[in-house]
Structures are given as structure tokens and as C-alpha cells.
Amino acid sequence: LNENPVNGDPFCVEVCIISVKRRTIQLFLVYEDRVQIVREVSTPEQPLAVAVDGHFLCLALTTQYIILNYNTGFSQDLFPYCSEEKRPIVKRIGRQEFLLAGPGGLGMFATVAGISQRAPVRWSENVIGAAICFPYVIALDDEFITVHSMLDQQQKQTLPFKEGHILQDFEGRVIVATSKGVYILVPLPLEKQIQDLLASHRVEEALVLAKGARRNIPKEKFQVMYRRILQQAGFIQFAQLQFLEAKELFRSGQLDVRELISLYPFLLPTSSSFTRSHPPLHEYADLHQLTQGDQEKMAKCKRFLMSYLNEVRSTEVANGYKEDIDTALLKLYAEADHDSLLDLLVTENSCLLTDSAAWLE
Template sequence: MCRDTSPSLASGTSGLGPPRPPQRLQRLQRPPARPVTVKAFKLVSAVEREVLMGDKNHINIECIECCGKNLYIGTNDCFIYHFLLDEKLSTAGKITFAATKQLHKYLGFKKPVNELKAASALTRLLVLCDNTITLVNMMNLEPVPTGARIKGAVTFTLNENPVSGDPFCVEVCIISVKRRTIQMFMVFEDRVQIVKEVFTPEQPCAVAVDGYYLCLALTTQYIILNYNTGVSQDLFPYCSDEKRPIVKRIGRQEFLLAGPGGLGMFATVDGISQRAPVHWSENVIGAALCFPYVVALDEEFITVHSMLDQQQKQTLPFKEGHILQDFEGKVIVATSKCVYILVPLPLEKQIQDLLASHRVEEALVLAKGARRNIPKEKFQVMYKRILQQAGFIQFAQLQFLEAKELFRSGQLDVRELISLYPFLLPTSSSFIRSHPPLHEYADLNQLTQGDQEKMTKCKRFLMSYLNEVRSTEVANGYKEDIDTALLKLYAEANHESLLDLLVSENFCLLTDSAAWLEKHKK
């Protein structure tokens, strides 16, 4: 019997702005939903029904594993299938996958293959069938000659942050058939060794591991347990009778959990949350991570949320799905008959799509989040350009303070801005606009659609901005262009600062300046 459950995990940070101090687990408000318009992933078929089972309709996919190009499928009739996945890119930029069957192997039981995990360093595949984990060769699918196996396993997972330091073993955590028991093993190429047996306060249903920390879904609650010290930390309650628990390691000492109320909750090994939750449906089946996105599967849809601002970004219709997993950045989803891959669109394209929709804040959040996936020098060039583009979007909306800050942060060549104003650049200027362009406007007339009030505001902003930057390093190399443009603006507006500019040291070009002063009777 499950007790009443309600959302209780609090976030230590919001998605945007400076982080606030992490808090202990307590009530947290659901983030508001936003329109879903980002195209982050494309669903591409990888293994079609005919390739896997031909006309044998009784065959169902039970589990999958992917390691590099090697795709393994476990079925309900006790077979393992090994495919090579070949990714192809067409001239039009379309990605497709061709799956070539290598071999299949019958395990000899009348039971389904429940789970597959690859240990590539050992060239071993760990296979759970009939409560037994068997070690088989990744290439020929033959069991290891020693017959090494782990018996009495309900489910298992690998420790992706191992504590042994031995590169020739993997650490395996199992939920045992023994009541309320977790066991830790070291698995070598041809042998297994039990390391620890831990007892839990309730029957465990699901587990993820990070170092010495176990994140466990028990019958009525989630907990963090340090199996080395025995110290445990309650996270929040939930009812395993009513919904499937999800426990997924998403990074060093951090887990993602399916919480009550349709919330995907983040928790660290210290029992705190450093992110706001994501709002899932009530019946989520599985979750996967492809930074900066969390992907969730329910009975009808695949939903994509950002880890950066916790907002839902994309929904893909997908019926009869029952497996969703990520493998080394590759997200795979499967029905009982077919396998698909969620191919991420390049982050740069996603950012440009957001900018094209004038969604500046989201674009900047995504760009900052992309830092960890892009080489430093390439990121700096990309990020400067994004800041400049965002600045012009804010400028076009007359958000001048925001535009100025973005121009400064993006180290904008100020002549890009001056060039929007007809005739302000000196006739001798060698400036050529950036290509591809930073904005969609030919000039200020197009940007303001001839609105004189808007044009006046834009000219006032440029006066102020040029006056601020003319004595800074931003002006280095462009002093003649800046001062000449400023003189023309002052003269046109009959501004009191014109005289100050003329009597002080300046770099105004004489020919252009004289003609402009004469034109405006100065």
C-alpha cells in the first residue's frame, strides 16, 4: 500500500540567472509551459521490421544496446541480434541509417532477453536472461569459455564512474532476487567477483550508480545510498504500484527521476536539486539525455525538454514505443518491432532558428549551454557572432539598452551598426558588411519602415553609443569612421555637442565633414 505522494523536490537553481544556494528536498512549483517550436531532433529509422524478423510476427524487441556502430537487440524468444549501423549523409544533408545484420545467437532458454550492456574495454556483452547475467563475446556472441556469470539478478546497471581504478574490469550493480538486497560485482574478461552486498529498507525496483552512490527507487520512495559507508538520504515519496520508476544517471553525482505529478526531478548525491524539474506526462515510460536536452517517452509522444531552462522544446508523435535509451550521445527509441534513432540537429542550426524567430533569450541560453560540446576557439567565434545577431534583433525592437550590452559583449565592429544609417560612413571607408549578414535589414529606412519617430530614436541611440565608444579600444582602427559619423548625426540634429566635437581632438574626415556641415548650414 503506497502512502500519499506529492511533488517535493526543490531546485537549487532556476534555469536562468545566477544560481541560488541549493536547497534540501521540499515543494517545488511546476515551470510554466511554453509554445513548442524548436526542432532539436529528427526521428530516423534504423532497423525496420523486415530486417529484424522477416515474416516471424511473434518476435518482439525486449532490449537494445549500442556501442559505436554495433547495435545489439534482445528478443522475447531468447535471441540476440548483432547489427552494424552505417550512418549516411546525402548531398541534401539528410541523415539515414543502414543496418547490416552480422549474426544472431540463441541463448538456450525459453525466456526473453531482459537487458544488454556492453563492456567495450573487455569486448564483452553482459546479457540478463532468466535472472542470470552471462558474459558473451561482443563479436561472435559466444559465452566466455569459463562460463562466468552472475546469478540471481532481477535487473542490473554499470557504474559509469567506477571506484576500482582497474581499466580491465567493469563495476556492475544488481538488484538481487533476494528480498531488499543490492549486490556490487567486479566483472573481468572471464570472471566475476562480488564486492559488496547491501540491504535496503524496502524492496528496490530500479537503480543507477555513480561512484559509491546508489540512487534507488524503492517501493514507496526514492533514496540515495552510499554503499561504502551505509549512509542513506531520502529524496521524495512515490508509489511504485501506480507508476513505473525511472532512475537515470545524467552526469557526475547527478540523477534524473520520474517524480509524482508528472515531474522529471533532478537530484544530486547530496539529496539536493540544482535544477528546476521538467514537466512530463503522468505515464512516462523512459528517459534519455542528449545534452542540453532531456528526452522522455510516453504512450503516444516523445517530448524534448531543455536542461538549461526546463522548458519543453519539441514533441514528436510516437506510438507503441517501449524503449528509450541514450548511448554515448546517441538516442535510440524502439517499438516492439522497429528501432529508430533521434538524430540531433546541430546546435548552431538550432540557435540560428531561434534567432530567426527573434527568441533571443532562448538562443543565448542554448548558446551558453553549447560551450561544453564545442572546442573553445570555435565556441568563442560562434558565441561572439550570436551576441552580435541578438544585439541587432534587440536594436530592431528599439530595446537599446539590451542591444548595447550585446554589442559590447559580442565585440561588434561598430561600423556594422553605422552602415545601417544611409550616408553616415565616409565615402572613403573600406568597410564591407559581415557575410553571412548579422541581420536582415538593408538600412534604417527598411528597419523602421519609414517611421520618422523610430528613426529619430535610432539616431539618438547611435549618437549616444558612438560618443561612449569613440575613446575606447572599440574605436581602434575606425576612429575616422566613428567621428565622421558622429559629426554628421550632431549636425543633422542640430545637437549642442557638435561644437564640443569640433573644438576637441577628433578624427573627422575633412572632405565629408565640410560637405555635411554645409548641407546642414553649420
């Protein structure tokens, strides 16, 4: 099935099949009431497997994989393989890109230009089928179904599954069949996968998966989701005292700085109307819980907040929250007897002095 059709007729689908007897690829238009052959393409060797994208055919021949533009006749050799030793696999994974079963138990990616823009995934030497469920490659061998990420090429899951014969993806579903039954593999929603990674503090994996999901999610929804993920990741890094990483994530995620201030008891003005995000961005009630009462860690966290608030107080991050930010900064400076306290007080500021008076005594 050509998922990137060139015919332009919305009332038919484009299909290509292998003609073993004629050693050709035949292209058909399939209508509701008829089937029409539109092209027959000869190949230099017997074709064994095919995938199509637009005018491009990706073919497994007897001894090699090739890309063939059936409109121009131009062909591009990819790499050799032995069809007697291994079942060929050819899958379209996206516009002008294919997945092939390569040598050494590798799933190789190739574009129509004959180059690879992704590192290969390592799967079984005995793989007999593959399917795509973005951003994952699912592979089937004699004993297992394995799930591999196209984003970082790592194997993510292994499912015992014996006597599988066919693995196929169709309209977002992955179907696997034995001689006795047909099964559907149901993926967890991407947002659930990302939240599970964050819950395990696997920040980099979560961010890579979130970025990779961009193509499948409407732009506005993605932006809201991704900002929240960045904020959550920032708090994970903050809890691990990775302050530089946390600061960058907070900025990229456009964090309401009061979410951070609210971790520090009594820093927000009593008049502040702020309430924390729901669902929460982290699991901590306050700084004491986050640091488990470790005074040295608490001091480091306070120094970070001083620095961060001082950086953002004159930026757009502070818009609408200047009183909350400056009041919190005053309290931090006063508690630490910091040299910058006087500078803050004698320059233009938005401190609520009635709320801070006790801290200045």
C-alpha cells in the first residue's frame, strides 16, 4: 500500500505487488468496484519483498536491497544480503525512509537517496518480521517480540511470543499472528510512557521521547504538553541538586517561578493568590521534605533560588509576579544576611515590606 500516493484520486488506493512469474513489480489502482493496473516495473533480480513511498520502491532482491524510482527508472544500490540465509524485511517508516533487515542482526534505516540518517537498531539474528509504531520498531523472532526506539536505538521491551509467523502494522495498530490466532499489540499512550519515565527519573529518555512525539500531536497540544514535561524534568533535576540543568529546564518550560518559590516555606507573601499546578509538577510538599532535613542541601537550594530570582526579576518571567519574586528575594537575603539586601532595598523594587518587616528586624 502506497501511503504517500501519487495518483491524487481520493476514491482509490495505490497498491504494488510482486509478480514472481514475471519477475516484476506491478502497480495497481484499487477502486471500490474495479482494479486497474497502471505500471509494471522490471527488476534486475527476482524481487522478494517491497515497500513503496511515492514513486520510490524499496526492494529486497535475491542478493541485495535497492531503491528504484519507477517514474524515472533510476536505481540506487543499498547493501548486499543473502536471501538463502535470511528472510528479507522492507518497511516504510516515513516519508522517503525505509527499514531493512541488515547483516549482523541489525535493523538498518535508509532514505531514498541511499543514505542512513539514523543509527541502526540491534535486534535478533533470526528476526522474521518487523512493524512500526512510532517512535518504535517492533521485531518478531522465533521466541520473542522486541520493542526498539528509533530515537535512541535502545531496546525498550521484550515480550515472550512463540510460533509467531506474521507481524504487521496497520493504521496505528500492530498485529501479530500465529497459525492458531491473531493478536493486537496495544501501545501505552505516549504521555503515559513519558510520565512513567519521569517517575523513574529517566529525564533524558523522557525528553527524547517527548520531542519525538511532536510529529504525531497537534502543535498547540504538543507545546502545552512539552512545557509541562520540561517543568517536571526541571524539578527532578532540582531535587538532585543539578541546578544548572534545572534552571535551563525551568526557563525552557516557561515555569511560573512561584511554583519554585512555594517549595520554600514562608517566602511567598501571605497575600499571594498562588496555588500550585494540578496535577502537581513534583512530589514534594516543601524544601524540608525534598532535602530530608539536610541543612547543607537546604542551604544550597536557597543559594540557587537567590541566584535564580535575581536573574529573572527583571525579565518577562517576572511579569505579574514582581511582588512575589522581590518579597521572596528580600526574605532570602535577610535570612542569609546577604550583602545584596541593601542593594535590593535602595533600588526600585516591588517588595511587600509589611509582609517582610519581621525578616528585617
